[in-house]
Amino acid sequence: MKETKGKYIPSDKRYAEMKYNRCGRSGLKLPAISLGLWHNFGDVDDFEVSRKMIMKAFDLGITHFDLANNYGPGPGSAEINFGRILNSDFSAHREDMVISTKAGYTMRQGPYGDWGSRKYLLDSLDQSLKRMKIDHVDIFYHHRPDPETLIEETMSALEHAVRRGKAIYAGISNYKSRETAVASKTLRSLGVPCLIHQPCYSMFNRWVEDDGLLDVLDTEGIGCIAFSPLAQGLLSDKYLKGVPEGSRASKPHGFLKKANITEDKMMRARALNAVAKERGQTLAQMAIAWVMRRKTVTSALIGASSVKQIEDCVATIEKPDFSADELSGIENILAASFQGK
Secondary structure, eight states: OEEETTEEEOOTTTTTTSOEEEOTTSSOEEESEEEEOSSSSSTTSOHHHHHHHHHHHHHTTOOEEEOOTTOTTTTTHHHHHHHHHHHHHOTTOGGGOEEEEEEOSOOSSSTTSSTTOHHHHHHHHHHHHHHHTOSOEEEEEEOSOOTTSOHHHHHHHHHHHHHTTSEEEEEEESOOHHHHHHHHHHHHHTTOOEEEEEOBOBTTBOHHHHTTHHHHHHHHTOEEEEEOTTGGGTTSSTTTTSOOTTSGGGSTTOSOOGGGOOHHHHHHHHHHHHHHHHHTSOHHHHHHHHHHTSTTEEEEEEOOSSHHHHHHHHGGGGSOOOOHHHHHHHHHHHHSOOTTO
16 A cells, blocks of 8 residues: 555555456456455444545455445444545556445435335435445345335335346345345336345354355355445454454444453354464454355455454455364354353
8 A cells, every 4th residue: 555645556466366256147346255245344444544444455365345324333424434435545446446335224314214115215325325425336135134115115225226227236235045036027127137235144143054144145046245244243353352442332322232252252263263373363354254155155355444454354365264173163163152161
């Protein structure tokens, strides 16, 4: 990363050091590691730290930056801050970036600021573009299924966003396998295939395996980008000795609560950390590599609060493979009960 009189010059080695995977059956390739702006890019965060993280990520070959309309806090502030960084430092590199945003969770009060109506999604996309000061995103997701709106209406909104040039690709997030199959069929009938699905997936959250979602994605030719592969930091060395000040679990506005950091999970994490050390990796690196072991997974979507964390996560690509014994050992740890020990 170079800055000359405030002008950012990206590393000329960034593409050589990153692995890029084809997203499903599309022509789009995504970096093995993508950066999510769910946390640490809002109004409550240090803007210069956020800016340096975006620069470092791009220097390391991360081309995909993932947002949502309500990311912050407050809602919308992550898009505003990313837009500032994009326009001040990356105006010459927009075509080298994959920018995504979403709508589907609560953005504002009232009947038009939540869930999956055509009105909410299309209005939200227009607002997201204004906040980021760009004319289109590369991927527009529906953030979660809406139990009271027909999938056909929601998918027609994604199709319309693509048709009018406000998004290049359509995606979905948090959809179960049956809902995904219906959404994919609907989008395909409208002539806009579903590019990607963004589910939560980690060693501590394997619902995509139990639900059969990964099999559906394989069948439909849909890519997968796994969010929270580190279980919001539980699968890193951050909480192995407690809750440090300034961590996600220590912040009142965060989704990770101290109550979620059980001794059972921490004992599993410590056992997994020992396996990672034997592999010559950090626990975070091994956790990301484990998620990426499935060919269906196109990219692991990480969050970060520092440049160092991004560097550590990207180093995962140096050792992506597991032996049969390593995978067996990990399964034994995940299946074991540590209660009362």
